[in-house]
Amino acid sequence: MSRFRKKVSVEKNDIVRQAWRASSWGIIAIIVFSIFLNLLRFVTPLYIIHVFDRVPASRSVETLILLTIMALLAIVAGVALDGVRKRMFGQWGKWIEEQFGQFFVYRGLSERSIGQSQSVQESLDELSRLRNFVARSAVRWIDVVWAPLFLWGVYLIDPLLGMITLAAMFLVVALGLLQESATREPRRASRKAAAEAGEIVLNAERKYETVGAFSMASNLSARWRQTTAAHLDERERADARYTFYRLAIRGLGECLRIGLIGVGVWLFLQGSLTLGAVFAARILGGYGYRYVERAVGSWRSLRDGMAAYRSLKAQLRMDNDNNVSIHSATPSSALVIDQLSFRYPGQTNYVLRRLSLTLEPGELLVVTGGAGSGKTTLSRLTVGLLEPRYGQVRLGDVEVKRLPPDVQMQLIGYLPQHTELFRGTVRENIACMGDADFDDIVRAAKLASIHEVLVSLPQGYDTPIGEEMVTLSGSEQKRIALARAIYRRPRLLVLDEPAANLDRRSRNAMEAAVSELKAAGSSIIVTQATKSSRWNAIADKFLILGGRTAELSVAPSKIDPKVSELRRVK
Numbered sequence: 001m002s003r004f005r006k007k008v009s010v011e012k013n014d015i016v017r018q019a020w021r022a023s024s025w026g027i028i029a030i031i032v033f034s035i036f037l038n039l040l041r042f043v044t045p046l047y048i049i050h051v052f053d054r055v056p057a058s059r060s061v062e063t064l065i066l067l068t069i070m071a072l073l074a075i076v077a078g079v080a081l082d083g084v085r086k087r088m089f090g091q092w093g094k095w096i097e098e099q100f101g102q103f104f105v106y107r108g109l110s111e112r113s114i115g116q117s118q119s120v121q122e123s124l125d126e127l128s129r130l131r132n133f134v135a136r137s138a139v140r141w142i143d144v145v146w147a148p149l150f151l152w153g154v155y156l157i158d159p160l161l162g163m164i165t166l167a168a169m170f171l172v173v174a175l176g177l178l179q180e181s182a183t184r185e186p187r188r189a190s191r192k193a194a195a196e197a198g199e200i201v202l203n204a205e206r207k208y209e210t211v212g213a214f215s216m217a218s219n220l221s222a223r224w225r226q227t228t229a230a231h232l233d234e235r236e237r238a239d240a241r242y243t244f245y246r247l248a249i250r251g252l253g254e255c256l257r258i259g260l261i262g263v264g265v266w267l268f269l270q271g272s273l274t275l276g277a278v279f280a281a282r283i284l285g286g287y288g289y290r291y292v293e294r295a296v297g298s299w300r301s302l303r304d305g306m307a308a309y310r311s312l313k314a315q316l317r318m319d320n321d322n323n324v325s326i327h328s329a330t331p332s333s334a335l336v337i338d339q340l341s342f343r344y345p346g347q348t349n350y351v352l353r354r355l356s357l358t359l360e361p362g363e364l365l366v367v368t369g370g371a372g373s374g375k376t377t378l379s380r381l382t383v384g385l386l387e388p389r390y391g392q393v394r395l396g397d398v399e400v401k402r403l404p405p406d407v408q409m410q411l412i413g414y415l416p417q418h419t420e421l422f423r424g425t426v427r428e429n430i431a432c433m434g435d436a437d438f439d440d441i442v443r444a445a446k447l448a449s450i451h452e453v454l455v456s457l458p459q460g461y462d463t464p465i466g467e468e469m470v471t472l473s474g475s476e477q478k479r480i481a482l483a484r485a486i487y488r489r490p491r492l493l494v495l496d497e498p499a500a501n502l503d504r505r506s507r508n509a510m511e512a513a514v515s516e517l518k519a520a521g522s523s524i525i526v527t528q529a530t531k532s533s534r535w536n537a538i539a540d541k542f543l544i545l546g547g548r549t550a551e552l553s554v555a556p557s558k559i560d561p562k563v564s565e566l567r568r569v570k
């Protein structure tokens with residue numbers, strides 16, 4: 001039955017148009033079903049007119065039986081069509097989420113700028129709002145276009161009854177708009193307070209060591225209670241206003257029905273309407289009013305659904321613009337940092353100014369600088385996590401920031417300052433949560449000197465680790481992160497303060513791994529907070545970061561007479 005099975009290729013251009021095209025048969029079926037369904041809604045009023053007005057005159061039981069059977073068949077057909085139509089809307093919503101969910105997770109996670117795009121969760125929330133609209137509310141907006149037809153039916157029976165129905169429809173729209181504007185602000189405030197309260201708990205759970213060590217539970221729970229109280233107050237205010245307007249709308253519907261019958265019977269007494277026509281007008285007016293009422297009730301869902309659609313469509317367009325072709329020479333080209341300047345959004349001071357250097361394959365650059373001098377910022381810029389304000393970071397001719405995610409995965413290895421492991425097994429963590437050759441994983445673990453530790457774990461490489469299951473020491477976790485950074489033998493390896501908090505054995509392992517990769521042709525950047533002679537023997541270049549200046553020097557043994565030994569960049 002599903003007409004929403006076609007797959008949309010997210011790699012091709014015009015993804016949105018493709019999705020509309022793939023949905024077109026389903027949409028046509030929904031529209032055709034809606035036409036038949038709403039025409040069938042006229043059967044009951046027609047039945048009443050005939051049964052009340054014609055059957056008593058003819059006194060024909062056969063006609064009554066025949067009309068009743070036809071009306072029942074029409075009702076059964078209407079219910080079946082309505083069921084199929086609702087199911088199709090549900091499938092359409094599911095299809096949209098299935099088609100694009102994974103794509104937005106992939107795109108959001110592979111968009112490597114820190115704080116520059118909307119979060120993956122925001123995109124998924126938008127997708128889910130769009131699905132909710134399609135699966136639950138779109139049917140109401142398809143039906144509301146039929147309201148004028150029912151109104152016209154009432155008007156044909158009697159213009160006065162038509163005017164009463166029209167007035168009720170206007171009033172319900174006005175009440176709906178008032179309800180929306182009266183509840184918008186408390187709803188927004190309530191959502192904000194709820195998110196803040198949730199954040200307090202989530203944060204405290206993550207930082208359980210600090211919470212436990214400082215016995216912060218009572219302070220945090222008091223703060224949570226305060227924030228939750230604000231959320232509950234706002235929600236109660238929104239609920240009270242919502243209930244008031246819902247009751248007013250429901251009451252208005254009852255008044256309309258009574259009004260149509262009261263005025264209709266009065267018209268009957270005047271001799272201008274039959275009783276059958278009065279009840280038919282009551283039913284037609286009821287349908288028209290209910291369609292408008294239901295559409296008004298799902299106004300927020302329409303607005304959220306449309307906003308989500310526009311935002312997702314813009315993101316899909318953006319994705320189409322980002323295709324980059326990579327020259328085959330790129331992997332073996334030099335790393336070029338060219339006039340690189342960077343400041344964080346909202347900051348006036350530049351962390352790095354017009355920094356230029358070149359790192360050939362097989363060269364090691366040691367970056368030294370005190371706290372806040374920009375070591376982490378430079379590391380993030382080099383691996384494409386931050387976008388330069390001015391200048392470029394390139395591998396050959398291609399900006400690192402523009403490398404397609406799969407190419408970047410192959411070419412770049414990164415050990416961040418703070419170790420981040422994922423919930424999963426050790427083997428999965430080293431393989432970046434994907435599939436990988438086990439021999440490569442073991443080779444990387446040996447190179448990072450963590451193999452012996454891993455084989456002694458209860459389930460070896462298949463031992464689960466993660467945020468909550470801390471079974472490894474900080475230095476062991478760092479060596480697993482190092483194994484992850486080097487297991488693909490990256491062309492460019494960036495290690496941000498790798499020696500911090502490591503014992504001598506781990507530091508030696510780190511240096512041995514760096515030497516081996518360097519010998520194999522990787523360009524390597526290592527940052528350190530204090531000057532140390534540790535890397536002197538194998539380093540090719542040194543960069544000293546100091547607030548607004550940076551000094552670049554070449555290791556004495558590697559000085560090329562054509563290159564100045566010391567450069568100062570302001």
Ligand SMILES: Nc1ncnc2c1ncn2[C@@H]1O[C@H](COP(=O)(O)OP(=O)(O)OP(=O)(O)O)[C@@H](O)[C@H]1O
Nearest residue numbers: 344347351369370371372373374375376377378529
């Ligand atoms: N997300 C951010 N937004 C705004 N400013 C930031 C951000 N991250 C870092 N900074 C600022 O940029 C400067 C450089 O920070 P960075 O973390 O690169 O220094 P660092 O040399 O790695 O320091 P540390 O050795 O303490 O880790 C600092 O002044 C810091 O306050």
